[in-house]
Amino acid sequence: MSISKAILALAFASASSFAFAEGAPTGSADAGKATFQKAGCWTCHNYGGTGSAGTGPRIGPTVLEWEGFVHQVREPSNQMVPFPATILSDQQLADIYAYLKTQKREDPKQIQLLSR
8 A cells, every 4th residue: 555545544544533523412411310310320330320349330420432431331341231222322322421421529538437
């Protein structure tokens, strides 16, 4: 492959990835909270996505980029049950993602058990 074709291919791949990242739907944190509860996400990840040692990891606030979040929900690599688009639409995932982004990590100094 010539250098110009390689550069063109690289530019196209970068533009495609950028377009996909920009194509993520805008979510509503309020709708996401309701969907998080209705879909049962809280049963493993607790309300607010704080997680639990016995059920599921902390997912709020999420550190995953949109594409990674969707992949983990649609095709999980662990014990999580997959949620295909027939169960949760991309818009519902965007809402849940927005909700998880609004969650704050606890300040260890504010946890009474840890301050003793």
